[in-house]
Amino acid sequence: MDKKNQKRTTRNAKQKTASKKAVSTKIKRPAVDTPVEKARLQVNKTYKLYINGKFPRTESARYYNILGADGSMIANMCRASRKDFREAVLAARKAQLSWSNASAYLRGQILYRIAEMLEGRADQFAAELCATGASKSAAAKEVTAAIDCLVYYAGWTDKYQQIFSSVNPVASSHFNFSILEPMGVISVLCAPKSSLLGFISDVAPLIAGGNTLVALASESAPLSAISLAEVLHSSDVPAGVVNILTGYRAELVEQFASHMDVNAVVYNGDDTEEIKLIEEQAAANIKRVIIRRQGAKPGPYQISQAQEVKTTWHPIGN
Amino acid sequence: MGRSAQERLLKSPLPDYITRVDQVGVEERVARLCSRSIKKSSKIQALKLILSQIDLTTLEGQDTPGKVGQLCQKAMRLHGAWPDIPHVAAVCVYPMMVTVAKKALGESGINVASVATAFPSGMAPMHIKLDEIKMAVGEGADEIDMVISRGNFLQGEYRAVFDEIAMCKEACGNAHLKVILETGELGALDRVRHASTLAMHAGADFIKTSTGKIQPAATLPVTLVMLQAIRDYFYETGRMVGMKPAGGISKAKLAIQYLVMLRETLGDAWLCPDWFRFGASSLANDVLMQIQKQHTGIYQSEDYFSKD
Amino acid sequence: MSTGEPAHKLNYDTRWEYSPAPESADHARIDEQYGLFIGGKFVAPKSGEYFNTINPATEKVLSRVAAANADDVNNAVKVARGAYENVWSKMRPAERGKYIFRIARIIQERSREFAIIESLDGGKPIREARDIDVPLAAAHFFYHAGWADKLDYAFPCRSPSPVGVVGQIIPWNFPLLMAAWKIAPALACGNTVVLKPAETTSLTALKLAEVIRDADLPKGVVNIVTGDGSTGSALVQHNDINKIAFTGSTDVGRLIQHSLAGTGKKYTLELGGKAANIIFADAPIDQAVEGIINAIFFNQGHVCCAGSRLLVQESVADQVVTKLKERMQTLIIGDPLDKNTDIGAINSAAQLERINSYLELGQNEGAEMFQCTTKTPDFGFWCPPTLFTQVAQSHSIVREEVFGPVLAIQTFRTVDEAISKANNTQYGLSGGVWTDKGSKIFNVGKNIRAGVIWANTFNKFDPTSPFGGYKESGVGREGGLHGLSAYLNLD
Structure with a gap:
């Protein structure tokens, strides 16, 4: 444990150094030369966790700093604990049955609703992306791509089943068919550089397929993810379907992989050590491990890879 | 049955729930039973049992006293060369032929069974059906094979079917009543099960698959469903009811499969002529040939066994 | 569920024994x-x-x-x-x-x-x-x-x-x-x-x-x-x-x-698996009994998808158990090469030991054991078909895979209770549903977390049919x- 902690600290330090090199900042802060009498103090946003449709602070009361591209402090992020994760899994489990039983049509409507709400707050998300280093045009492009990604998966909810299910011509007098069912509760480790588009690409196909999830936002770029929670919250996404944590990946990765009530773990990235750790821990309950490499093509396979196949037999007779 | 008992029966409620039947499941069970391999002494034992359970039958418009007389001779002497072969259980004829058969069979111990109730269609007024039963019994019939009114049953007039059976039972007096369901006209195994239960509750001593005039006649799946109905009735009431598949059973191998099914569904008590019959006209000779084959190891020819 | 003897019993100990029919x-x-x-x-x-x-x-x-x-x-x-x-x-x-x-x-x-x-x-x-x-x-x-x-x-x-x-x-x-x-x-x-x-x-x-x-x-x-x-x-x-x-x-x-x-x-x-085989009161009972037999005694119960937990609705529990016990009396145990054998030998001494330890455990935990009385051969590894009644969800024989001809029987009252009991396991390979009601099949089938659902049938396999847990x-x-x-x- 000591070694791990050491390692994390080193990595964190590295990230901090890296971000200090960045130059521009997009979130406006009171300029020094504004006369005192005209100055207005900006109201800073408190970023919290998103668990069970609520925005709690971490139970551990710990935090870490997110720095802007210029190295200035943007926000205190919650440094979620394993207990926060446990609460989030409970919420995801509670929401699982009704979300997986929700009609495909309804799931599609809700995903589309997320897109609508995001569209309305496009500027805010673009600004947050800029704050963490994106150029203005890149940020705008990413936000529109993220919205379109949601619309894309909204359209898949009532179609993937038709593509992947089958009627199987068994030799006996039985009707036999195979359908997809969601794996259940999924823990998602977002890509280290996951910003808005990355996060939505990670999450949208999973909920489109009826899974509920707990996502750990990128440690260094969690702003979009946690702001997105506000969008989800106002988009008819039932409480507990998406739960979002922020914190130290190294501290939580083992829990994400080992929790006995999590059915699958989705890992975005290519850190071989982390992959090994996750795959080892996942064996505790024969958890499905889904490794997503950077730049995976969007498509129905992103949905089907987090689905189980259920086959049903019934006699054909009088 | 006395008058008051009869009234009680007529007023008694119909069975309120009939267990469902799954056709594919029945067929699978039948296939598994048919995979039993019956060899050596168990085969000979089965073949002899089959002979003793046959209702040797002639039910033709062209039946004459001469034909029935010959059949009775065959019933008593299946194969003259073998004295230790059992005789059949009964000779089954039309009511008009009961006197002939009764006389021919004498003290042989072979019963006379008579079809009645406007066999095979059952399309006659009730009083005529009852008269027919009384006439056959009066002439000496030991057993009556009645047909149910399939029309009534298919219309859902279960009360009418039940009452009709109950009345026929009463008309039989001491004669045993076999109730023919004509399963080939009932459409599905669920209905077979329902009709079986109805017949037993109404007083049937035996339930029987078919008249032999309609295809399909007896089948293994239908018989299994009826045996299971008999078992449930026995669990419920403690009363044993007999079973008679009829029509289309002409080979010893098939008859053995029926016996296997009987043995593994109802057990030991039913493995005798009192509780199980084959309605058949040409089964006996195939069984005889099989017995001969078992004794000699040589396959047989029909020419060596009297046709009737 | 009362496990009392039925009022009227059938006798499968018959005068007509099948002669040995060994495959050469x-x-x-x-x-x-x-x-x-x-x-x-x-x-x-x-x-x-x-x-x-x-x-x-x-x-x-x-x-x-x-x-x-x-x-x-x-x-x-x-x-x-x-x-x-x-x-x-x-x-x-x-x-x-x-x-x-x-x-x-x-x-x-x-x-x-x-x-x-x-x-x-x-x-x-x-x-x-x-x-x-x-x-x-x-x-x-x-x-x-x-x-x-x-x-x-x-x-x-x-x-x-x-x-x-x-x-x-x-x-x-x-x-x-x-x-x-x-x-x-x-x-x-x-x-x-x-x-x-x-x-x-x-x-x-x-x-x-x-x-x-x-x-x-x-x-x-x-x-x-x-x-x-x-x-x-x-x-x-x-x-x-x-x-x-x-x-x-x-x-x-x-x-x-x-x-x-x-x-x-x-x-x-x-x-592994610990599949629930659920029998509703409106099931085709006789076929369901046969399904139970196939579910647990097929291949001596050495089947990962075996229906090793029987969940039977209370109103038909006595009937089902009675029929099951009588059906078990007609199972033929012995020489695997005999064409009439239904239950062959346990695969190995080690597996027999494992099964026997569960038989002991089941009884120690308070469940009631019923076994076929058929005599088994003197050599080789044998376990007669076995039922446990008076079983609770917490019993080892309900939770752990025995991989032998051992069935744990529980009852339930409602559809939801059946589903909840069926899913209360770490496994999810298969499940059985027996009812004459189509909508119930789809509901229960959907809610059982398992890769294969057998409705009004059990233990069916086909190369075209995906299998897995x-x-x-x-x-x-x-x-x-x-x-x-x-x-x-x-x-």
């Missing part, structure tokens, strides 16, 4: 000793070691089988890699398919020999080997043969390509069928194979090696290495394997998943279109 074993040729099948021929193991394989019904030695060590496994993988690179991956898919068709045909031609050896080596009734294992094995090759040149249609826009060399480890409950189940899709998808049969049941896999040789399959495309767990472990840990397919216990599956971590090897796992019953599917993806790389 003369037709089966078993060599005194088998080497490893590597590179298209049988070779002596580098280990120099052999072990006995016995008939569990007699405890007599049938043959001696090579014990492959890590060197042998390495050799087999090397040969498989060579065959993959030089021959099999270059062959036109249609030709690949024709080889697989040929294997299917030869199995059919030699079906009787396969059935006899399967029964001798594993203890299963000849009826099952003859009517289920062997025909299904042939059917698996037939089904998958046709896929070889049609994979683009199975996975549109995904450019399917083989994964390379696959290592396959199979269990002892369906030795030939599992070999077919594993080898057929692997070959159809263009992979080469190193297969390890279970220690106690190697013979039909070795006979399959003869078939593969006689079918002129290019050398090294299928290799068969016999041995115990250490052989399997060597296969799992071999660096040049691209995929592991394992069927066996959840404990071993867990170890395999753990040891494959970080290697990038693909894997599929078919593991949820939860700790495994990862991935085998069979059908969905099973192919385990043997392919897809974009």
